[in-house]
Amino acid sequence: MIKKDLSIEFLGVKFKNPFMLSSSPVGNCYDMCAKAFRSGWGGIVYKTLIKDPCDECSPRYDMLTKEATPFVGFKNMEQLTEHPLEDDLRDITRLKKEFPDCVLVASIMAGSDEDWKILAKQVEDAGADMIELNFSCPQMTDTHLGSAIGQNPDLCRQYCKAVKSATKLPVIAKMTPNITDMCEVALASMEGGADAISAINTIKSILNVDLDKEVGLPIVNGKSSISGYSGKAVKPVALRFIQQLRDNPKTRNIPISGIGGIETWRDAAEFILLGASTLQVTTAIMQYGYRIIDDLCNGLMHYMEEKGVDHLSDLVGRANKNVIPAEELDRDFKIYPKIDDDKCVGCGRCYISCYDGSHQAMEWDKKTRRPTCNTDKCVGCLLCSLVCPVGAISKGEVVFKPGRGKGRKTKDVII
Amino acid sequence: MAKKNNPLIEDNYQEELLDLTQIQAEAKRCLNCKAPRCSLMCPMQCEPHRFIALLNSGNIEEAAKFVYEKNLLSYICGHICPSEKYCEKNCLRGRIDRVIKVREIHRYLASLNRRDEEEFQPLNNKHALIIGGGPVGLVMAHKLAKRGLKSTILEKSSYLGGALRQQIPAFRLPSSVIDHDLNPLLNERIEIKLKMTFGKDVTCDDVKDKYDAIIFTTGLDKPRTYDFMLDHPKVILAQDFLKMCRHEREITTYDKIVVIGGSDTAMDCLTSAKKIAREVIGVYRREKERLRANKESLEMGFKAADDFIFNRTPIRFDEAGNMVFKNYYGEEEETIPASLYVLAIGVLIDDSYLKDFFEIEDGVIKNKKISNVFYAGDMSSSDKTLVSALSTVEDVVDKVLNYLNLD
Numbered sequence: 001m002i003k004k005d006l007s008i009e010f011l012g013v014k015f016k017n018p019f020m021l022s023s024s025p026v027g028n029c030y031d032m033c034a035k036a037f038r039s040g041w042g043g044i045v046y047k048t049l050i051k052d053p054c055d056e057c058s059p060r061y062d063m064l065t066k067e068a069t070p071f072v073g074f075k076n077m078e079q080l081t082e083h084p085l086e087d088d089l090r091d092i093t094r095l096k097k098e099f100p101d102c103v104l105v106a107s108i109m110a111g112s113d114e115d116w117k118i119l120a121k122q123v124e125d126a127g128a129d130m131i132e133l134n135f136s137c138p139q140m141t142d143t144h145l146g147s148a149i150g151q152n153p154d155l156c157r158q159y160c161k162a163v164k165s166a167t168k169l170p171v172i173a174k175m176t177p178n179i180t181d182m183c184e185v186a187l188a189s190m191e192g193g194a195d196a197i198s199a200i201n202t203i204k205s206i207l208n209v210d211l212d213k214e215v216g217l218p219i220v221n222g223k224s225s226i227s228g229y230s231g232k233a234v235k236p237v238a239l240r241f242i243q244q245l246r247d248n249p250k251t252r253n254i255p256i257s258g259i260g261g262i263e264t265w266r267d268a269a270e271f272i273l274l275g276a277s278t279l280q281v282t283t284a285i286m287q288y289g290y291r292i293i294d295d296l297c298n299g300l301m302h303y304m305e306e307k308g309v310d311h312l313s314d315l316v317g318r319a320n321k322n323v324i325p326a327e328e329l330d331r332d333f334k335i336y337p338k339i340d341d342d343k344c345v346g347c348g349r350c351y352i353s354c355y356d357g358s359h360q361a362m363e364w365d366k367k368t369r370r371p372t373c374n375t376d377k378c379v380g381c382l383l384c385s386l387v388c389p390v391g392a393i394s395k396g397e398v399v400f401k402p403g404r405g406k407g408r409k410t411k412d413v414i415i
Numbered sequence: 416m417a418k419k420n421n422p423l424i425e426d427n428y429q430e431e432l433l434d435l436t437q438i439q440a441e442a443k444r445c446l447n448c449k450a451p452r453c454s455l456m457c458p459m460q461c462e463p464h465r466f467i468a469l470l471n472s473g474n475i476e477e478a479a480k481f482v483y484e485k486n487l488l489s490y491i492c493g494h495i496c497p498s499e500k501y502c503e504k505n506c507l508r509g510r511i512d513r514v515i516k517v518r519e520i521h522r523y524l525a526s527l528n529r530r531d532e533e534e535f536q537p538l539n540n541k542h543a544l545i546i547g548g549g550p551v552g553l554v555m556a557h558k559l560a561k562r563g564l565k566s567t568i569l570e571k572s573s574y575l576g577g578a579l580r581q582q583i584p585a586f587r588l589p590s591s592v593i594d595h596d597l598n599p600l601l602n603e604r605i606e607i608k609l610k611m612t613f614g615k616d617v618t619c620d621d622v623k624d625k626y627d628a629i630i631f632t633t634g635l636d637k638p639r640t641y642d643f644m645l646d647h648p649k650v651i652l653a654q655d656f657l658k659m660c661r662h663e664r665e666i667t668t669y670d671k672i673v674v675i676g677g678s679d680t681a682m683d684c685l686t687s688a689k690k691i692a693r694e695v696i697g698v699y700r701r702e703k704e705r706l707r708a709n710k711e712s713l714e715m716g717f718k719a720a721d722d723f724i725f726n727r728t729p730i731r732f733d734e735a736g737n738m739v740f741k742n743y744y745g746e747e748e749e750t751i752p753a754s755l756y757v758l759a760i761g762v763l764i765d766d767s768y769l770k771d772f773f774e775i776e777d778g779v780i781k782n783k784k785i786s787n788v789f790y791a792g793d794m795s796s797s798d799k800t801l802v803s804a805l806s807t808v809e810d811v812v813d814k815v816l817n818y819l820n821l822d
Contacts, residue, residue, distance in 0.1 A: 067471075068443035345510040348449025364449070389446050390511055 004301035006042075008312045010255055010278045011170035011195050013129050015103050017042035018312060019268070019296055022198075022259050022280035023107035023132060023174070025078050026290075030091040034098065039290040040297065043103035044095075045198075045280060048080040048134045049088050049119060050109050055141070056082060059218040061286075062207045064233060073233035074283045075207040077139050077218070077225065079146075080109060089126040096127035105172070108163075109134040111144055116159050117166035124167045131169050133159060133194070135185070136176035136201030139227035147201065150176035153188035160192025172257060175199040175241070177234075182241045183248040190254060197245060198257035198280065200238045202228025231283040235261030239274055246275040246320045263292075265299025272312070273319035332404040333413055334380030337373050338396025344370060350384035350393060358383050375399075421666040422690045425585030430592070435475075438523045441516050442470045446508050453502040453517055458798065458806040459492070461485045463502045463517045466524060479529035482521055487554050488596045488805060491579065493522025494588050496802055497679075497709040530599065538604070539563035541819050544622055546613050547632035549577020551792030551804050553600045555632055558812045560604035562821065567626070568605060571612040578634060579801075581658045582680060584687050614768030623785055628815045631769065634793040634804070635762035643731050644758065649738075653680050653759035660687040667691070669754045673698055673738070674720075675729060676759030677706040682716030684757045689719035696721060698751060700728040700743050724751065764794060789815055 006017035020043035021027040021036055028047045036044055056078055064073035081088055096104050106123035108131060110116040120131055135156055137146035149155045156173060163171055173189035175182050177200040186197050204226050208217040216224035238260025245251045258276025262268050263284040271279055284292055300312070309315055337350075346369030354362035361377035362384060364370075371384075385393040398410040433441070451464035462485055469478035482489040498504075498518035506514035541564045545552045548570025556566040574580055576593050601607070611617055613633070622629060644650045651659075653676065659666065672692040674684045677699040688695045697720040699706060706713060717723065727740035727749065737752040766775045773790075774782040780790060791811040792804040816822045 068440055345446070345507045346448075347446045347507050349447065352449050366450070369450075 002298065002301045002305060004304050005310065006297055006300060006304075006312055008277055010257070011130055011172070013103055013170070015042040015278060016101065017293075017297055017300075018272070018276075018278045019043070019293055020045055020103070020105070020257070020278055020280045021285065022282045023048050023105075023134060024282040025076070026282050026285045028081070029083070030094055033091070033095050033104075036290045036293075037095070037099040037102045040293045041102070041290065043105060043129075043278065045105040045107050045132050046088070046092060046095075046128075048107040048109050048137070049085060049123065050080045051085060051115060051119070053082050053084060054079040057220045059220070062217040063231075064207050071231055071283065071287045073205075073207065073229055074231035074286070075205055075218075075227055075229050076202070077220075077227040079137060079140055080134070085122070089122055092123065092126040092128055096129075103129045105130045105132050107132040107134050107174070109137070109145060110159075111142065113158065113162035116162045120163045120167040120169075124169050128169065130172060131163065131167060132172040132174050132198060133163060133189075134174055134201075135159070135189070136174050136178075137228070138176060138178055138202055138204045139225065147176040147178050147204070150174075150185055150201070151179050153185050156185050156194075157188040157192035160189050160194045164193035170195045172196040172198050174201055174259075176201050177237055177241060177260075178204045181244075183245060183251050186245055186251050186254065187248075190251065194254075196255040196257060197251070198259055199241050199245070200234070200260045202230045203234055203237060205229035230261065232261045232263055232267075235267060235270075239270060242271065242274050242276060243320060243323050246317060247323070262296075265296050265303060268296055268300055269303050269315070270319075272315050273317070274323075275317040275320055277313065277316050330413075331401075332408070333398055333400045333410065334378070335382065335398050335415055336375055336378055336380060336396045337382060337384050337393045339371060339373065340392045340394070341370055343390055343392035344388075345390055345392075346370060347389060349387045349389065353383050353387045417668050418665045419668055419691075421660070421663050423584060423586070423660045423666070423687055424664060425589050425661070430589060432526055433519055433523060435523070438520055439470065442467045442520055444508055445471065445515055446511075448507055452505040452507065453515070456501045456504055457802070458501065458800075459486050459802045460806075461489075461492075461502070461521065461802075463521065467515070467517075467520060470520065470524070475524075475527070476529060479524045479527040480531050482524045483530045486802075486805070487557065487600060488550055488801070489521060489525035490528075490592050490595045491550070491588065492802055493518055493525045494592055495579075495583060496521075497711070497800055499710050500800075501802065525596075528595065533561060535561050535602075535604075536563040538565065539821060541565070541627040541821065542567070543628040543630060543815065544569065544626040545630045545632060547577060547634065547792070548572075548575040548607065548609070549632060549634060549792070550579055550597070550801060551634070551808060552577070552630075552632035553597055554805060554808050555630060555791060555811065556605045557600040557602075558808060559815065560602055562812070562816060564627075564815075564821075565604045566606065568607050569611040569613055569617060570607065570609050573609050575607065575609075581661065582654055582683070583661075584657065584683050585661050586686075587683070619768075619771035623787075627787065627819055629772070629785070629788045630811065630815065631772070631788070631790040631794060632792045633765065633769075635764055635799070637763045637765035637767075638758070639761040639763060640758060641729060644729070644756075647732065647756075649732075649736060649754065650756045650758060653684050653757055654762075656684055656757045657687060660691070670694065671696070671753045672755045672757060673751055673753040674757045674759060675699075676761070677701070677708060678759060678761065679708045679712040681757075681759035682708045682712035684759050685716040686719040688757065692755070694721050695719055696751065696753070697723040698727050698729075698740065699723070699725050701726060727751070729756075787818065789818075 023045040027044045060077040062075040066072045106128035108119040135150035140146035173194040206216045256276045257278040258271035259280040262281050351362045351364040361374045362371045395415050398413050445467045453463040466478045466481045502517040503514045543566045545568045548568045638652045669692040671694040672688040673696045675698045726743040730741045737750050763778045772788045773780045791807045796803040
């Protein structure tokens with residue numbers, strides 16, 4: 001079994017590994033958090049505390065499927081804590097006492113400066129290591145709370161300021177993706193004193209509509225509401241927001257806790273390469289349980305080994321420079337597909353997709369059931385390689401477009 | 416010989432169907448090929464790629480109707496079709512891991528028992544005689560009825576279903592499955608006459624001018640045999656053996672049964688024999704590699720047989736009444752003692768009653784002697800399977816209609 005040091009420092013606090021439970025149903029009480037810590041999670045963002053416990057509906061989840069895959073995306077309608085405040089505070093104290101080496105972040109939400117301050121003080125006294133401000137829950141019954149705050153830079157700034165005035169703990173502002181430009185609210189939060197950004201919370205969604213009852217899912221006594229979407233399907237949206245935070249000179253250096261569809265160590269590594277230094281997980285835990293931590297850690301260790309780094313922090317943000325504006329991309333060349341006839345099973349999916357979805361460049365031999373690429377027509381989109389069920393199509397010959405790439409060699413093109 | 420309650424009687428079997436979740440998971444493995452081989456290979460043109468696609472799009476109702484639109488005996492075929500040589504033979508998914516269980520999907524959809532409302536053309540005063548109340552005869556009568564013809568079916572046994580109900584063990588094809596598909600074929604345009612043996616109870620002269628069309632669907636109903644075995648008390652034909660196993664409530668048990676042959680029928684005999692005998696031996700005249708039975712049958716047969724002896728062909732009985740075999744490739748002889756010998760070495764066209772209607776050469780029908788006579792099913796199909804037999808029906812219906820100037 002590989003052993004690598006996965007520890008990382010985030011806001012002056014040392015995490016034994018970057019993996020945390022995000023503030024959600026998976027970190028709802030002492031028993032759950034204790035089990036997660038024992039399973040090996042580096043940190044927990046305890047489910048958001050609020051003055052008055054929330055009243056939840058039933059059922060409250062739904063999922064998006066594709067072909068044989070469940071949980072492509074996940075919708076949840078839960079809000080914040082369902083416990084009286086003093087119970088949660090007592091659990092936080094107990095957890096911190098029993099697991100002193102694990103990091104416990106208290107997530108809080110309020111609707112006034114005064115309430116933010118009181119909660120911040122209370123969780124600090126309870127023993128939390130840092131505070132996450134929930135500016136982003138998209139399914140609050142009180143429409144002035146949650147993502148309504150995260151869409152308003154002034155409120156973000158104001159509430160950060162209030163919290164910072166009440167506590168010495170590091171403060172993370174949790175962003176909503178239900179916004180066009182996250183930099184604006186992130187910057188406002190920083191101006192208010194936020195020490196870090198966590199992104200993203202869930203995306204407002206309607207996942208499925210029941211065709212018999214003509215109502216969105218899940219059905220709550222014949223009705224449904226817009227609520228947060230998470231899971232694998234939202235990862236691309238999360239990565240994009242994180243990249244944009246890293247791209248903006250004003251938010252470039254703020255520490256980021258990455259959230260959104262992290263299921264495997266690969267997902268985790270992607271967030272790290274784009275600049276996140278801690279990672280938060282919920283949906284994958286809801287589907288598979290806390291035990292996924294072993295595979296997350298092990299995979300990440302192997303990746304570090306492969307990359308030859310001894311400190312996880314060495315990987316943070318390494319891919320940011322390679323995301324460039326569309327107008328700056330090298331458009332001088334195209335890459336033809338390379339078809340491995342031995343691997344090919346002859347299903348013809350590449351032919352169909354190329355014809356119906358691209359440039360009719362794939363030719364099909366009826367007898368042998370093998371495709372060949374007509375390079376006169378091929379534009380090098382490589383859709384064929386994506387639909388092939390057996391990975392028989394890879395990137396092949398690189399050619400410069402007519403009149404382009406003068407003085408360049410195709411072998412220098414990085415593919 | 417002791418008699419006991421027949422363990423092969425069908426109320427001892429409970430059918431095991433995959434559930435919808437399992438079926439959908441299986442269907443979702445489909446690669447969605449261009450020019451799908453499953454459909455190209457099906458003699459009945461059941462178009463598995465279409466019902467799998469319908470299932471995958473969540474249109475279960477339509478998928479269930481589709482299988483019956485393509486094949487009126489879908490539930491039966493879903494049980495006994497040797498799909499390994501048809502739709503599942505070249506399924507490209509098999510090159511990745513394993514082929515799609517097309518037959519299981521077909522069976523499940525058929526079990527839902529959804530059929531589109533059928534259109535029947537007005538009666539046209541034409542009347543067909545169908546000889547043989549097996550699957551082909553019934554499908555034929557049904558298709559003719561839809562085109563406005565009345566039919567009379569002559570069946571020599573006391574029930575409909577032919578080989579399905581006589582030669583296939585109940586554990587492979589329960590009566591409920593046969594009824595599920597055959598009962599809906601019957602209607603007031605079809606008259607059934609049971610216990611009518613053609614050539615005995617009815618002759619050529621009785622019918623040739625009475626009906627507008629005469630269609631033989633009697634299949635291959637003359638078992639091959641060896642002269643020296645005729646009427647020997649220790650020899651039973653596979654067809655009689657299987658009929659007995661399926662239908663007798665009390666059955667004789669044996670110490671040792673030898674099954675001679677290498678076909679699907681031989682394998683069914685072995686499997687059935689094991690339930691009523693202490694020891695069961697299979698004997699085949701050639702090498703193992705030449706066995707003609709399909710994989711599923713072979714697996715069952717080999718599991719049932721205590722031993723399987725190859726390259727042995729039967730030649731005579733010795734004084735003690737045991738059968739003597741000769742090496743197929745040599746001269747040495749070997750006695751294989753048994754209390755019962757089941758002979759499963761194939762079936763032929765019965766020319767005793769067909770010769771009045773057809774010129775037959777070497778067991779193959781060459782020419783008609785009467786213009787209004789036709790034949791369908793195993794008598795004309797190359798592949799002796801149910802789908803192959805059924806695939807001949809449509810063509811014969813067209814020929815009949817054409818002959819009667821009805822198209």
